[in-house]
Amino acid sequence: MTDRPLKQIHLAAHFPGVNNTTVWSDPASGSHNEFASFRHLAQTAERGKFDFFFLAEGLRLRETNGRIHDLDVVGRPESITVLNALAAVTERLGLAATVNATFNEPYELARRFATLDHLSGGRAAWNVVTSSDAFTGENFRRGGYLKYADRYTRAAEFVELVREFWDAGEGEVRHFGPQFEVEGRLSLPRPPQGHPVVIQAGDSDEGREFAAATADVIFSRHSTLADGQAFHADVKRRLAAYGRKPDELKIMPAATFVLGDTDAEAEEYAAEVRRAQVSPQTAINFLEQVWGIDLSDHDPDGPLPTVDPDPDSAVVQGRVRFSDPVAVAERWRAVAAEKNLTSRELVIEVTGRQSFIGSPATVAGLIDHFVQNDAADGFVLIPHLTPGGLDEFVDRVVPLLQERGVFRTDYTGPTLRDHLGLPVPGRR
Amino acid sequence: MPRQLHLSAAIDSPGRLDAGHYTGLARLAERASLDFVTLDDSFAAAPHRPDALATLARIAPLTERVGLVPTVTTTHTEPFHTSISLNTLDWASEGRAGWLVGVSTTEAEAKAFGRRPVAPEDELWAEAADAAEVAARLWDSWEDDAEIRDTATGRFVDRDKLHYIDFEGRYFSVRGPSTTPRPPQGRPVVVVPVAAADLAPDASPGGRARVATAIRYADVVLLDAPDRATRLTAATELRLRSGELLRILARIDAALPDRAAEERLRAELTAAGTGVDGFHLVPAVPERDLAALAERIAPALRATGLLRTGYTGRTLRDHLGLARPASRYTGPANTAAHAAASHATASHAAGTAAHTTDSPALAEVTR
Numbered sequence: 182m183t184d185r186p187l188k189q190i191h192l193a194a195h196f197p198g199v200n201n202t203t204v205w206s207d208p209a210s211g212s213h214n215e216f217a218s219f220r221h222l223a224q225t226a227e228r229g230k231f232d233f234f235f236l237a238e239g240l241r242l243r244e245t246n247g248r249i250h251d252l253d254v255v256g257r258p259e260s261i262t263v264l265n266a267l268a269a270v271t272e273r274l275g276l277a278a279t280v281n282a283t284f285n286e287p288y289e290l291a292r293r294f295a296t297l298d299h300l301s302g303g304r305a306a307w308n309v310v311t312s313s314d315a316f317t318g319e320n321f322r323r324g325g326y327l328k329y330a331d332r333y334t335r336a337a338e339f340v341e342l343v344r345e346f347w348d349a350g351e352g353e354v355r356h357f358g359p360q361f362e363v364e365g366r367l368s369l370p371r372p373p374q375g376h377p378v379v380i381q382a383g384d385s386d387e388g389r390e391f392a393a394a395t396a397d398v399i400f401s402r403h404s405t406l407a408d409g410q411a412f413h414a415d416v417k418r419r420l421a422a423y424g425r426k427p428d429e430l431k432i433m434p435a436a437t438f439v440l441g442d443t444d445a446e447a448e449e450y451a452a453e454v455r456r457a458q459v460s461p462q463t464a465i466n467f468l469e470q471v472w473g474i475d476l477s478d479h480d481p482d483g484p485l486p487t488v489d490p491d492p493d494s495a496v497v498q499g500r501v502r503f504s505d506p507v508a509v510a511e512r513w514r515a516v517a518a519e520k521n522l523t524s525r526e527l528v529i530e531v532t533g534r535q536s537f538i539g540s541p542a543t544v545a546g547l548i549d550h551f552v553q554n555d556a557a558d559g560f561v562l563i564p565h566l567t568p569g570g571l572d573e574f575v576d577r578v579v580p581l582l583q584e585r586g587v588f589r590t591d592y593t594g595p596t597l598r599d600h601l602g603l604p605v606p607g608r609r
Numbered sequence: 610m611p612r613q614l615h616l617s618a619a620i621d622s623p624g625r626l627d628a629g630h631y632t633g634l635a636r637l638a639e640r641a642s643l644d645f646v647t648l649d650d651s652f653a654a655a656p657h658r659p660d661a662l663a664t665l666a667r668i669a670p671l672t673e674r675v676g677l678v679p680t681v682t683t684t685h686t687e688p689f690h691t692s693i694s695l696n697t698l699d700w701a702s703e704g705r706a707g708w709l710v711g712v713s714t715t716e717a718e719a720k721a722f723g724r725r726p727v728a729p730e731d732e733l734w735a736e737a738a739d740a741a742e743v744a745a746r747l748w749d750s751w752e753d754d755a756e757i758r759d760t761a762t763g764r765f766v767d768r769d770k771l772h773y774i775d776f777e778g779r780y781f782s783v784r785g786p787s788t789t790p791r792p793p794q795g796r797p798v799v800v801v802p803v804a805a806a807d808l809a810p811d812a813s814p815g816g817r818a819r820v821a822t823a824i825r826y827a828d829v830v831l832l833d834a835p836d837r838a839t840r841l842t843a844a845t846e847l848r849l850r851s852g853e854l855l856r857i858l859a860r861i862d863a864a865l866p867d868r869a870a871e872e873r874l875r876a877e878l879t880a881a882g883t884g885v886d887g888f889h890l891v892p893a894v895p896e897r898d899l900a901a902l903a904e905r906i907a908p909a910l911r912a913t914g915l916l917r918t919g920y921t922g923r924t925l926r927d928h929l930g931l932a933r934p935a936s937r938y939t940g941p942a943n944t945a946a947h948a949a950a951s952h953a954t955a956s957h958a959a960g961t962a963a964h965t966t967d968s969p970a971l972a973e974v975t976r
Contacts, residue, residue: 206760214790216670216701239788240689242771249768249786256751256766256790258697259690265666266701269628288652288721289686296660299626300667319784320689351654365721366654369626462763 190552190588191431191559191601192579193277194226195235197567199243199254201532202437204457204565211568213254216266221568223267226274229575230589232600233275233306233378234267235400235561236260240284241317244498245466246475252463261293268301275597277306277380282336283313284321288365290339291346294377295369303373303596308380308400311336316498333387335360340379340395347376348608374598375605392430393419397603400561401434404536409434409556431601436536436548436560440573444539454565455533464525467532469496471506471513481525485510485517536560544574545581552587614878614915615856615887615929617645617676618863618902622895623656630896632668637899638675641907642917644928645676647709647800647831647889652685652718662694669702676925678707678800683740684733685713685722689783692744699792704924707798707829708744710822712737730815734822739778741799741826746774748796749936750786772938795933798925801827802860805834805843823847828931829856831889837880844884856929859885864893865901875906879915 196219197203204210212218223234238260243250260278267276276297280290290307298305311332315325327335338360345354350371355364381388381396392399393416403412409432417427439454441447459467461481469476472486473494479486490506503509517527537544551557564570582588589600598605618641620634631648638646650661661679669677677698681691691708699706712733713719719727728736755770774785801823807816823830830847834840844857861878865871878888892898910916926933 205758205765210758214700216703220670241784242786242788249766249771251764251766251768254765255771256756256788258700258789259693262662262666262694262697263701265663266669269632269667269670284687285690286685286722286724292652293660293663296663299659300628300663319782321687321783322781324782351657361723363721363723365652365717368652368654368657369659370657460760460763 187585187587188552188558189602190548190582191433192229192231192588193233193235193275193433193559193561194222194229194231194571195237195435195561195563196222196257197254197564197570198237199239199257201253201458201463202563202565203254203567204454205254205567206457206460207566209569210566213567214256214258216263218568219258219263219267220270222564222571223271223274225568225571225575227271229571229579230592231274232559233277233304233597234264234271235277235308236263236279238279238281238310240281240312241320241498244316245469246496250466252460252466261297264305265297265300268297268304273304273592273595273600275304275306275378275600276301277308277378279308279310279382281310281312281317282339283311283327283332284317284323287339287342287361288346288363288367291343292367292369294343295347295367295372298372298374298377299369303598305372305374306378306380306398306597308382309336309340309396310382314498333383333391337391337395344376344609347372371608374596375607378597378601378603389416390419392416393425394423396430397598397601398431398433401432401557403556404434404436404560406551406554406556409551410554413555413557429603431558431603433559433561434536434557435563437563437565438537438544438574438578439535439565440539440541440544440577442540444543447539447543451535451538454535455529458533458565459525459529461525464528467528468524471503471509473506479524482523485514485524485527541577541581545578545585548578549582549585549587613917614910615858616641616643616878616890616916617647617678617858617887618643618890618892618899619649620646620892620895620899621649621658623658626657626659628664628667631664632671634895634899635668635672635675635677637896637903639672640903641899642920643675644887645678645705645707645798645925647678648680649709649711650680651682651711652713652721653715654717662698665706666698666701669698669705672702672705674705674920674923674928676705676707676798676928677702678709678798678925680709680711682711682713683737684728685718685724686740688740688743688781689747691740692747693787693789695744695797696748696787696789696792699794699797700789704793704926706792706794707800707925709800709802709831710737710741710826711802730813731818734815734818736780738818738822738825739776739780741822742778743774743776743781743783745796745799745826746776746937747783747785747787748791749938750774751791752936752939753791753795756790770938791936794924794926795936798828798929798931799826800829800831802831802833803843803847805832805839808843808846820847824851827851827855829858829929831860832857832885833860837883841882841884848884854931856887856931857885858887858889859883860889860891862893863890863898863902865898865906866893871901871906875909878906878910879913 264276313327313329318325378397380398381392382400403409439451464481473491648661665677665679750772752770757767771786776783807820
């Protein structure tokens with residue numbers, strides 16, 4: 182710990198996603214489509230004075246073995262439309278939508294985010310993601326037109342052009358670049374935040390550079406202390422080249438949590454949650470993702486498959502595949518042998534552990550420790566239950582963070598930029 | 610008791626960007642128990658206005674019954690995004706979403722996207738028909754009972770009830786299924802604007818293509834006609850070609866600066882023999898004119914039994930007296946209809962502008 186003043190923590194709430202983190206089998210699990218679920222979670226986040234509410238996106242349903250993946254939550258509403266509706270039932274909470282730069286056009290997206298920013302009084306954020314797969318492209322006019330290597334080239338010019346539209350407001354934009362040749366003006370003035378907050382979530386070298394150049398927030402995956410510190414140092418170091426100061430880019434890793442009255446109770450409940458997250462069928466599905474072959478006849482309560490993975494398999498579509506499946510299988514076999522684990526137990530062991538487990542005091546202490554030691558500027562919390570999964574955190578952990586003097590007791594400004602401590606960008 | 614009118618109103622307010630303004634107008638429309646409000650949109654720089662679908666989503670939680678019908682254009686947008694956004698408006702409003710289909714005809718809009726040159730209007734409406742076809746198939750692509758949450762087998766959905774739509778047309782192809790489950794209304798209400806001139810023997814190719822799209826896909830037509838006689842002729846023609854389930858609302862100016870204007874409008878709305886199911890009111894000063902409607906004209910219409918005294922249903926389909934459609938993919942009988950629909954692409958049908966309701970596949974598509 183240094184003797185500098187305490188860093189203020191930033192918190193965001195992620196609506197539970199379409200992956201096995203979300204436990205749909207719990208009797209308390211509600212609808213993933215009805216507006217009431219979104220309202221509940223967003224209003225809970227606002228009660229907890231969170232910086233923003235975050236929605237992910239998927240433009241094609243995931244598949245395994247050429248069939249729709251049916252083991253996790255499937256289906257969700259369109260993000261920007263939900264956030265506009267949530268702007269009616271919240272007052273200060275930031276509203277962040279993930280929207281793909283590959284299968285949209287800059288003019289329309291600039292207009293949609295400018296609209297959200299106007300209609301929410303300056304609370305909009307855009308999580309820029311890219312994709313290039315022909316699989317997703319089958320739902321869109323352009324198809325699978327973009328080479329993987331060109332994702333960030335297009336995204337960088339896309340974001341730049343969107344910013345030009347925001348800056349110009351109702352003024353004329355003329356842009357003639359390698360990716361886009363457009364002339365036009367929006368039908369609405371410069372957004373209240375100048376530019377809605379831009380979030381970036383990619384972890385590759387290009388992704389980090391893209392974030393350093395243009396993002397206000399990084400939604401990262403590094404939720405252990407050492408990984409977080411290394412990522413934090415790497416990304417903040419890149420900022421200087423773009424004339425930016427370290428606090429102009431907030432690093433907010435995704436984090437899961439399980440609370441209990443005591444640490445022991447929390448550990449016990451966390452193990453229960455992990456079992457619910459990895460049903461026998463889900464365990465087999467994880468093995469298939471690594472092995473790349475049909476394992477529907479494999480016994481989840483027996484040992485790992487004895488055959489080696491197929492590194493060139495296309496069995497799994499619509500989600501990121503492990504980059505070196507043979508090495509992953511080797512590692513998993515070693516862990517299973519050492520701890521004497523069945524296939525399902527192994528999957529629980531290697532995929533499951535939540536980021537923060539403990540009593541409210543323990544979890545508040547951990548979060549604060551991570552932030553004060555520069556492993557993060559805050560966290561995007563992912564509850565495992567819809568819509569009540571954030572209730573206990575807000576009721577029991579947030580007050581402790583506030584007592585520590587590291588989290589706001591009330592909002593100090595109306596806009597998301599105010600919450601994040603980001604200035605309104607000047608017109609370029 | 611006379612047959613009740615279907616009434617709706619435009620809440621277009623150039624220059625207004627505050628959600629409170631639009632909420633106020635929708636609440637006035639709700640006090641007048643209108644079926645729905647429309648909000649126009651385009652990618653033109655003027656008039657100054659926010660995205661229409663977003664604006665109606667913004668006011669959805671602040672209203673309870675009135676239908677919400679934004680213009681969404683099909684020329685520079687992705688049919689997949691259009692489908693899931695309207696679907697989501699239906700979820701957010703608990704079954705009150707509609708879609709006023711529009712196209713982008715100007716060079717300025719084409720340049721703002723920079724993806725394609727301006728196209729002739731008949732092509733744009735043929736493409737709009739394809740977009741409506743894709744939207745409807747995507748809405749149907751999840752059967753109503755697809756979400757099963759079966760803990761015994763670990764399955765959240767029954768994937769046999771999720772369907773690829775495999776649309777391949779002249780302008781785009783879309784694989785599906787939707788990423789958003791079937792909306793509360795099954796399909797949001799599709800609204801197409803038509804001018805009487807589009808139905809005339811000397812109609813332009815663009816007008817004919819627009820009518821073909823309306824015949825094939827519209828639940829509601831907003832009909833523009835210069836006078837009562839033309840309106841009657843056009844409405845009769847539309848009904849002959851589309852069938853009894855089409856709701857035809859005549860667009861009518863509703864500038865209400867004084868009591869005399871209110872009285873003239875009331876008389877116009879109550880006149881017999883119009884050939885239409887009701888009216889789409891276009892105010893001049895929305896807050897003034899919708900207040901006059903809610904406070905004086907609606908009560909007068911209710912007194913004569915021409916307007917409902919309050920909402921009897923929850924969804925926009927309820928207000929319009931339209932049944933919630935079954936998914937075209939549900940049940941064994943629909944397998945054949947699905948196959949037929951896959952082959953007869955909408956761009957082809959809209960381009961020929963014929964009496965297209967003969968085909969059983971088409972009847973399934975339209976209703």
